[in-house]
Amino acid sequence: MAMSQTKMAVAEADGVLESAVSTRNISKNYGEVEALRDLSLEFPRGQLTSLLGPSGCGKTTLLKIIAGLLEPTSGEVEVNGSKVTGPGPDRAFVFQDFALLPWASVIRNVSFGLEMRGVAKSEREAIAERYIREVGLAGFEHAYPHELSGGMRQRVGLARALSVDSQVLLMDEPFSAVDEQTRRKFQEDLLGLVQNENKTFIFVTHSIEEAVYVSDQIAILLPRPSRVSEIIRPSGFRNKGVDNIRRDPEYLDIVDEIWASLRTYVE
Amino acid sequence: MVNRAFVLKIVSALILFGAWEIAGRIPVSLAFPTFLESMSALFSMAADGTLWLAYAETLQPLVVGIAISAVLGIAIGLWVGLNDFFDWLFSPIFIVMQAAPLAALIPLLVLAYGIGLTSKVLVVCIMAMPVIVLNTAGAVRNTPESMKEMGRAYLATDLAIVLKIVIPAASPVIFAGLRLGISAGFIGAILAELKITPTGVGDIITYSRSIADYPSMYAAIFSIILLAVLFLNLLEKTETVLFKGNQRGYVSD
Ligand SMILES: Nc1ncnc2c1ncn2[C@@H]1O[C@H](COP(=O)(O)OP(=O)(O)OP(=O)(O)O)[C@@H](O)[C@H]1O
Ligand SMILES: [Mg+2]
Secondary structure, eight states, X not given: OHHHHHHHHHHHHHSOOOEEEEEEEEEEEETTEEEEEXXXXXXXXXXXXXXXXXXXXXXXXXXXXXXXXXXXXXXXXXXXXXXXXXXXXXXXXXXXXOOOOTTSOHHHHHTHHHHHTTOOHHHHHHHHHHHHHHTTOTTOTTXXXXXXXXXXXXXXXXXXXXXXXXXXXXXXXXXXXXXXXXXXXXXXXXXXXXXXXXXXXXXXXXOHHHHHHHOSEEEEEETXXXXXXXXXXXXXXXXXXXXXXXXXXXXXXXXXXXXXXXXXXXX | OHXXXXXXXXXXXXXXXXXXXXXXXXXXOTTOOOHHHHHHHHHHHHHHSHHHHHHHHHHHHHHHHHHXXXXXXXXXXXXXXXXXXXXXXHHHHHHHHHHSOHHHHHHHHHHHHTTXXXXXXXXXXXXXXXXXXXXXXXXXXXSOHHHHXXXXXXXXXXXXXXXXXXXXXXXXXXXXXXXXXXXXXXXXXXXXXXXXXXXXXXXXXXXXXXXXXXXXXXXXXXXXXXXXXXXXXXXXXXXXXXXXXXXXXXXXX
């Protein structure tokens, strides 16, 4: 907590935030469908940026373009100053549907990214074990995905993303498949991760409360035509402790404000 | 669990043999021997060596044909599943092959390749290969897109995606195709011996029918079915050893 306070204080004192990821004038068409139009957005280093918006406004599309999994129709993405042409070691993805390999044990799933990077078996298993412990799955190293609950599977996906030690973590609605209690626990854990792992997080969510709770910066995307309608930087309540955030007046105001701008898009 | 499955297999075999014995005793037809008569014919053929000589003959086209069908079938299936051009090129051939009435093709094969081993191997392949190719290709094509995307996101090369994601994901259906293909290959081997030249087990069947030695005829048929069942069980064991995850909740994922 103290660390993030100083980090933010320094960043804000300087007046500029260094971007880890920038998207410039991104457009993406799927045939007739215009998923993104001329979208530009900066993602400050070491912070968590949420992409929030109604269904179908292009959040997943934008995240996959940043990941290098999709080609934008026009525009470009820069990560740490170099142009993205495909997936790279500087980015790791947490999938909404987990995307675990059902025939592989937890430890093999978690070490998959390291295996593809050519890390030797004993080394990658040691690293994987550490992250499995870190996400609270110690003892399940040799379980198979179907033996785990949805929340546990998502932790496997998270451990896989953390184990490759990328600078940027791309998370596509990572908590949407878990129950409310688990979700709250995950959100608290995520705040811890943002503070402790000096990484840049890009986080897609449907939930206004979740976005306000975990984000340093919230980009509100709107469809037809898709665009960034607003950027909100909650700052006042972050240092009041995880238990007090949801009672903080600024938190409540921001939630209301976002709802007010989104409600017209919910028919 | 394993034991229970084993016991069930034994019980269902016993029920089948019992029904056979009863049907033979009624008798359903004069040409239908009892189970025990057939078994004693089987043992006497095994004792005087005719059975082993017959299998030495029959196993040649069978083993060669099944080996070719499995290796080539899976390889072509992978290719067809991964590449649209090969799909366009090869899929129709195997669909036609699967639908073709084999009995009508056999004279053509004999005309082209004679009555030797080549024709018989081809009959086994025509029976076994299409389902192996089509199953493999279908399974490869149906690999969940999200798994392949995950592979790319974590920097897997194309080859690694095929080896570490596509093949394991497709393996249950590939093995199902192998099982079907191999059963069909057994039928093909016997069909070849009945339709081309009577040799091996096909010869025992043809000859014992011609002299109305029905117990020997049914013994020969029984032995080939038994061999097929044993072989399929062996294949199942291979699958469990190679792909442990296949046993683990494919349905639930
Ligand atoms: N592969 C595709 N082919 C055609 N159209 C697509 C494809 N993927 C997405 N789209 C379209 O692009 C638009 C944006 O999709 P995207 O998945 O990025 O939305 P999203 O904001 O992630 O929605 P959700 O919140 O429901 O996940 C949608 O209108 C969708 O119909
Ligand atoms: Mg989405």
